[in-house]
Amino acid sequence: MDLRQLLELLTVLIPLPPFLAFAFIVLFFNRWKRLSHSIAIGAMALSFLMAQFVFWTVVGWGGEALYEHPVAVSIPWLPSADVALEMGVFVDPLTAVTLFFVSITCLAIFIYSVGYMHGDPRYSRFFAYISLFATGMLGLTVSDNLLMLFIFWEIMGLCSYLLIGFWFEKPSAYRAAIKAFLTTRIGDVIMLIGIAYLYTQTGTLSFDAILRNEEVLHELAITPSVIPTLSVAAAVGLLIFAGTVGKSAQFPLHVWLPDAMEGPTPVSAMIHAATMVSAGVYLVVRMFPLLAVGLEHAAGTPPMVAMAVIGTFSAVFAATIAVAQNDIKRVLAYSTISQLAYMVAALGIGAYIAAAFHLVTHAFFKALLFLGSGSVIIGAHHEQDMMKMGGLAKRMPVTFWTFLIGGLALSGFPIITAGFWSKDEILAHAWAHNPTVFWALAAGALLTAFYTMRQICLTFLGEPRSHHAEHAHETPWVMTGPLVMLALFALFFGFVGVPEDFPVIGEVGKALFHGNWFHHFVGATLGEAPEALPFNPIPVSISVGAALLGLLVGWLVYGRQPLAEGQTDPLVRWLGPVHTVLRNKYYIDEFYGLVIIRPTFWLAKAAYEWIDRGLIDGILHGLARLGELWGILNRWVHRYIIDGGMVDGSAKLVGAIGREFRQALQTGQVQHYLISVLFFLCTFALLYLLYLGVTP
Amino acid sequence: MIPLSWYLILAAALFCIGTYGVLARRNAIAILMGVELMLNAVILNLLAFWRYGEPTTAVGQAFAAFVYAVAAAEVAVGLALIVVIYRSRRTTDIDQINLLKW
Numbered sequence: 001m002d003l004r005q006l007l008e009l010l011t012v013l014i015p016l017p018p019f020l021a022f023a024f025i026v027l028f029f030n031r032w033k034r035l036s037h038s039i040a041i042g043a044m045a046l047s048f049l050m051a052q053f054v055f056w057t058v059v060g061w062g063g064e065a066l067y068e069h070p071v072a073v074s075i076p077w078l079p080s081a082d083v084a085l086e087m088g089v090f091v092d093p094l095t096a097v098t099l100f101f102v103s104i105t106c107l108a109i110f111i112y113s114v115g116y117m118h119g120d121p122r123y124s125r126f127f128a129y130i131s132l133f134a135t136g137m138l139g140l141t142v143s144d145n146l147l148m149l150f151i152f153w154e155i156m157g158l159c160s161y162l163l164i165g166f167w168f169e170k171p172s173a174y175r176a177a178i179k180a181f182l183t184t185r186i187g188d189v190i191m192l193i194g195i196a197y198l199y200t201q202t203g204t205l206s207f208d209a210i211l212r213n214e215e216v217l218h219e220l221a222i223t224p225s226v227i228p229t230l231s232v233a234a235a236v237g238l239l240i241f242a243g244t245v246g247k248s249a250q251f252p253l254h255v256w257l258p259d260a261m262e263g264p265t266p267v268s269a270m271i272h273a274a275t276m277v278s279a280g281v282y283l284v285v286r287m288f289p290l291l292a293v294g295l296e297h298a299a300g301t302p303p304m305v306a307m308a309v310i311g312t313f314s315a316v317f318a319a320t321i322a323v324a325q326n327d328i329k330r331v332l333a334y335s336t337i338s339q340l341a342y343m344v345a346a347l348g349i350g351a352y353i354a355a356a357f358h359l360v361t362h363a364f365f366k367a368l369l370f371l372g373s374g375s376v377i378i379g380a381h382h383e384q385d386m387m388k389m390g391g392l393a394k395r396m397p398v399t400f401w402t403f404l405i406g407g408l409a410l411s412g413f414p415i416i417t418a419g420f421w422s423k424d425e426i427l428a429h430a431w432a433h434n435p436t437v438f439w440a441l442a443a444g445a446l447l448t449a450f451y452t453m454r455q456i457c458l459t460f461l462g463e464p465r466s467h468h469a470e471h472a473h474e475t476p477w478v479m480t481g482p483l484v485m486l487a488l489f490a491l492f493f494g495f496v497g498v499p500e501d502f503p504v505i506g507e508v509g510k511a512l513f514h515g516n517w518f519h520h521f522v523g524a525t526l527g528e529a530p531e532a533l534p535f536n537p538i539p540v541s542i543s544v545g546a547a548l549l550g551l552l553v554g555w556l557v558y559g560r561q562p563l564a565e566g567q568t569d570p571l572v573r574w575l576g577p578v579h580t581v582l583r584n585k586y587y588i589d590e591f592y593g594l595v596i597i598r599p600t601f602w603l604a605k606a607a608y609e610w611i612d613r614g615l616i617d618g619i620l621h622g623l624a625r626l627g628e629l630w631g632i633l634n635r636w637v638h639r640y641i642i643d644g645g646m647v648d649g650s651a652k653l654v655g656a657i658g659r660e661f662r663q664a665l666q667t668g669q670v671q672h673y674l675i676s677v678l679f680f681l682c683t684f685a686l687l688y689l690l691y692l693g694v695t696p
Numbered sequence: 697m698i699p700l701s702w703y704l705i706l707a708a709a710l711f712c713i714g715t716y717g718v719l720a721r722r723n724a725i726a727i728l729m730g731v732e733l734m735l736n737a738v739i740l741n742l743l744a745f746w747r748y749g750e751p752t753t754a755v756g757q758a759f760a761a762f763v764y765a766v767a768a769a770e771v772a773v774g775l776a777l778i779v780v781i782y783r784s785r786r787t788t789d790i791d792q793i794n795l796l797k798w
Contacts, residue, residue, distance in 0.1 A: 666797045667797065668794035668796045668797030669791065669793075669796070670790065670793075670796060671720075673796075674719055675719055
């Protein structure tokens with residue numbers, strides 16, 4: 001077996017171990033907690049090793065070589081008539097990078113869960129679910145076609161539902177689970193329509209056959225779709241983007257993600273920050289050639305315009321809400337929406353590589369932040385309200401420092417954090433392509449830095465504002481270990497994507513990675529890496545300025561003079577009613593409740609009362625009653641006419657005749673029998689002679 | 697040569713006598729004798745038709761020989777039955793042997 005075959009085999013096997021772990025835990029080892037987590041972590045470690053082996057091998061080949069000969073293998077599956085849907089794996093540079101960060105964050109979170117879930121009554125089940133989830137994410141990453149991707153996409157949706165509602169004793173948890181499931185379902189259904197539409201147009205769903213084939217893309221771009229003025233490519237792109245809007249929680253389907261924080265914190269970190277919501281962005285990055293086809297003729301294709309608008313809006317919108325939240329996890333949830341929106345907006349302006357880069361760095365630092373907040377929650381005895389924390393820096397030093405690193409990366413603190421490099425890349429592209437997007441995203445960056453500083457100050461600085469915070473303690477090594485590991489990535493991963501002409505550090509990047517490694521490697525997913533933007537000090541200064549200004553303002557408001565116990569947030573005083581609106585998330589939940597959920601309930605109730613109970617049940621009851629009457633009639637007819645009259649009557653008749661005959665004929669004497677034999681013999685002989693025999 | 701019809705009439709008369717014996721006699725042995733008469737009538741018929749039909753082959757005689765053999769076997773079985781019945785019931789009167797019914 002040569003290396004390529006080995007890679008193909010390993011890629012096929014990557015999603016398998018967590019799935020087996022899921023099956024074994026659910027079926028056999030539900031009772032043994034230690035065994036369950038050992039199996040889950042062991043399986044994930046196996047997947048991790050395989051994924052890393054694949055990643056490092058293809059990195060050795062280089063992006064162009066991998067583009068020319070991707071690691072791909074597929075088998076026909078679901079043959080129908082003369083076509084067969086294929087099922088297989090496909091590794092190009094984008095897949096490789098995604099495998100890299102997914103396997104690392106998943107493994108870190110698996111290990112962390114041992115500490116976080118300690119003592120939970122459904123401990124084994126938790127590990128079974130997250131194993132299934134890992135299967136979904138790894139499978140989605142290596143899928144070579146849209147249908148398979150969609151299947152894994154839905155497996156993740158299911159896991160998300162199960163894990164958000166993991167503590168289903170809490171009404172808020174199961175409501176959040178249902179809300180998440182239904183909200184993402186809207187996007188998924190639209191996406192499925194898009195996939196089906198694409199299939200009807202091309203007859204295939206394979207990435208290789210669609211995205212890497214200029215002719216097919218061109219054909220799709222010039223064929224008009226059922227919607228006037230849109231080409232097929234644009235219509236499919238918009239429909240598929242709807243899936244991303246649901247999965248990655250973009251406006252207007254963002255409402256589920258903050259509520260999803262009801263789930264255990266490792267779940268929030270893995271599913272609702274680092275991987276599953278990233279899958280939405282991964283999908284649009286993956287489909288970018290389709291979304292952008294025809295770009296050379298126009299300023300932006302319809303899907304890209306939609307992405308730019310929704311991404312930019314969601315980025316700023318979610319950031320403003322995050323400013324006014326007090327729950328430590330909800331702040332992070334809104335920042336996740338905001339950061340994912342950066343990636344979507346980046347794709348909208350064509351910054352393909354920057355979006356992928358931010359996807360990876362965000363996964364690291366957001367997983368870190370969530371795990372850090374989980375550590376805080378465990379350390380502070382399940383207190384989630386930041387207003388009741390404070391002073392945890394001294395009590396939980398490892399958590400504090402790692403959280404600080406994550407927070408700075410999220411804010412885009414210059415040079416030393418990964419978040420800076422990726423966010424800067426997006427902003428540089430925005431500056432070059434679309435000033436409106438740039439200024440909006442810069443404002444978002446400012447808000448991000450501000451609320452991050454607010455969170456850090458409220459949580460870790462000053463004096464404890466509650467009994468729980470006062471008695472907080474550092475968490476065990478299984479929790480801090482993953483934090484430290486992710487913190488390293490949050491600090492240093494950015495250096496693989498330093499622009500080549502960036503002052504000083506660009507030179508270091510050239511020396512270490514032969515220039516902008518990420519740009520060259522992932523850029524090769526489209527065949528040829530696009531030209532890197534020339535270095536422009538203006539957007540860099542503005543983004544650095546926004547980050548530092550936000551952090552500074554946050555420090556001035558919350559850090560210089562920490563809040564005392566019972567003191568209200570100074571923002572409440574300064575912003576007044578605006579704060580109330582922000583705090584209530586622009587009343588969007590209430591709006592949806594009023595416009596969608598309430599009427600749906602009424603409709604359902606009306607349908608139930610009138611149509612179901614009244615009309616349908618009425619008809620059915622009527623039919624049943626009719627049947628019953630018919631049955632009664634039948635019974636009467638049966639009993640008295642058929643049974644009584646005909647069956648019994650004829651039986652009696654036959655019986656009587658039989659009795660007579662028996663007594664008359666059956667004497668038991670041979671001679672009597674012989675007489676009748678003779679009689680009939682003579683009769684038949686006579687008949688024979690009369691009618692047949694005599695006539696010649 | 698005596699015409700064929702004479703033989704047939706004789707055979708028919710024999711058959712009728714035999715039949716009458718079978719149907720009317722009360723003694724089981726007499727009934728058996730009636731059966732023998734009927735068989736003899738059949739043999740007579742067979743031989744007459746052979747003689748007037750195809751005298752060159754010996755089919756008629758062969759048939760007659762078979763019928764004799766069968767008749768002898770039948771009488772042997774019949775007499776054995778009658779002996780058994782007589783031993784159990786002390787009679788050969790056919791009127792009293794009336795168990796051949798339901």
